Structure formats: C-alpha cells, structure tokens
Amino acid sequence: MPIVPKEIEEYTARYATPESAVFTELVKATYARTDAPMMQVGKIEGAFLRLLASALRAKRVLEVGTFTGYSALCFAEALPDDGKVVTCDIDPKNTMIAREYWEKSPHGKKIELKLGPASETIPALAGEFDLAFIDADKENYPVYWDLIAPKIRPGGIVVIDNVLWGGSVLDAKPDAETRAIIAASKKAAEDPRFLTTMLSVRDGMLLAWKKV
Numbered sequence: 731m732p733i734v735p736k737e738i739e740e741y742t743a744r745y746a747t748p749e750s751a752v753f754t755e756l757v758k759a760t761y762a763r764t765d766a767p768m769m770q771v772g773k774i775e776g777a778f779l780r781l782l783a784s785a786l787r788a789k790r791v792l793e794v795g796t797f798t799g800y801s802a803l804c805f806a807e808a809l810p811d812d813g814k815v816v817t818c819d820i821d822p823k824n825t826m827i828a829r830e831y832w833e834k835s836p837h838g839k840k841i842e843l844k845l846g847p848a849s850e851t852i853p854a855l856a857g858e859f860d861l862a863f864i865d866a867d868k869e870n871y872p873v874y875w876d877l878i879a880p881k882i883r884p885g886g887i888v889v890i891d892n893v894l895w896g897g898s899v900l901d902a903k904p905d906a907e908t909r910a911i912i913a914a915s916k917k918a919a920e921d922p923r924f925l926t927t928m929l930s931v932r933d934g935m936l937l938a939w940k941k942v
C-alpha cells in the first residue's frame with residue numbers, strides 16, 4: 731500500500747537537489763539486473779539522507795542494508811574526503827552492482843562494504859558513528875537497535891527505514907516482520923538516551939537523536 735499518493739511523491743521529488751548522473755545509471759542497472767529494485771531508497775529519501783549527513787557534518791556513517799549501493803553513495807557524497815561509510819549486507823551478487831557503480835563516483839572510495847550478517851558485523855566495529863541507517867532484514871530490526879544505539883556519538887542520529895511497512899503496522903494481527911518493525915520503533919521511542927520522531931515520508935522513517 732503506497733503511503734503517499736504517486737502525484738504527491740512526484741511533486742515532492744521536484745524539490746530535491748538533483749542527483750549526480752551515476753544515480754540514474756545505478757537505478758537503470760538495478761531495474762535491469764535485480765528482482766526487487768523498489769528496495770532502493772530513491773530520490774526523495776536519498777536527498778533527505780544526504781542532507782542529514784551534511785547537516786550533522788558526519789564523518790562516520792554505519793548502514794545496515796547495502797543492496798545495490800544507492801543510499802551508501804548518498805551518504806558518501808555528503809562526507810568529507812576522510813569520511814567513511816561502513817555498509818553491511820549478506821548478498822554478494824547485488825553488492826557487486828554496488829561496487830561497480832561506486833567505482834564510477836569520486837566518492838565511492840569512502841565506502842567500505844562488510845559482507846556477512848549485520849548482527850555479527852556490527853559488534854566487531856570499533857569507534858563511534860555520527861549517523862546510522864537501518865534498512866535490512868526486518869526481523870532483526872530490534873537487534874540492530876540494541877547493537878547500534880551504544881555506537882552512536884552524543885548528537886548523532888539513527889534512521890530506521892520502512893517503519894510504516896506499507897501501513898501494515900496498523901494490522902490487527904501483524905506478521906512477524908511487522909511485529910519486529912513495531913518493536914524496534916518502540917525500543918527507540920522508549921530509549922531515554924534518544925529523542926525520536928516518525929516521519930510518514932515514503933514508507934516511513936523513524937529518526938532518533940542521541941542526547942548530548
């Protein structure tokens with residue numbers, strides 16, 4: 731179920747800063763070479779993530795869910811030359827497409843892909859992050875919150891994607907994925923270390939700002 735009418739999405743997209751050409755090519759390749767191209771965050775959310783990373787003056791970004799690399803490249807574009815995006819995925823095939831398109835961008839060198847289950851990758855990461863983006867397997871969303879929240883610096887932000895899950899968060903009997911999404915949103919909202927808000931942009935984004 732689309733949350734926002736198509737015409738409103740199209741209108742909104744007109745006001746996002748235009749993307750660099752590599753994104754158009756990446757979208758084309760993702761539609762041609764993958765089964766689920768709609769998993770890409772797309773222009774509106776991509777612009778939002780870029781703006782957020784810029785506003786935070788982020789240097790270290792953690793992403794869970796790389797796919798073909800769209801959102802990782804949005805973050806990379808917003809980082810300084812010595813900035814770094816660590817992005818996690820389990821899929822070697824679609825992340826090959828990501829690598830291919832990151833190489834076409836001068837910002838691609840800022841991205842480090844960690845292949846393997848994110849629940850194993852994240853605990854092994856050293857240091858704090860300015861920004862984290864959770865956009866992978868929904869059943870593990872509560873686990874990702876627990877692992878990532880302590881790694882965010884004070885003043886940093888966690889973004890959880892798909893928190894409306896096409897509206898199914900309102901189902902009387904939500905399925906396991908939906909229950910996990912709701913559980914992660916509740917964890918964030920009830921975490922005293924964070925201030926939170928939920929935006930009904932695209933499929934819903936929860937924003938959690940770590941108090942300073």
Ligand SMILES: C[S@@+](CC[C@H](N)C(=O)[O-])C[C@H]1O[C@@H](n2cnc3c(N)ncnc32)[C@H](O)[C@@H]1O
Pocket residue numbers: 769770771772794795796797798799800801802818819820821824846847848849865866867870
């Ligand atoms: C919605 S897509 C990410 C879309 C991406 N952010 C973009 O803008 O293109 C979700 C990704 O999570 C990955 N994934 C699924 N289970 C995972 C796990 N246990 N650990 C890490 N990544 C996982 C999938 O392989 C898939 O590529």
